[in-house]
Amino acid sequence: MGLGGISIWQLVIVLAIILLLFGSKKLRNIGGDLGNAVKGFKSAMKDGTEEPKAIDDKPAEDANFSADVAVEQEPEKTEK
Incomplete structure (x- = not known):
């Protein structure tokens, strides 16, 4: 017997x-x-x-997510 029940001839084949x-x-x-x-x-x-390793000497800048963004809302449609 070879490796885990596999004979050398089976491996060759x-x-x-x-x-x-x-x-x-x-x-x-x-x-x-x-x-x-x-x-x-x-x-x-x-x-x-x-x-x-540092790529460059500049500090990394964080993204600014605090910008105020005005969201326009669509006027509500009323059915007559």
């Missing part, structure tokens, strides 16, 4: 079918993309432990 379906070039590209994604994730996790 599954890998052969995947290779036939996708082809070796496509699998190589997928592997490279997956490797780059893992590398990017690791560097992002390492960068997350550092203090955030």
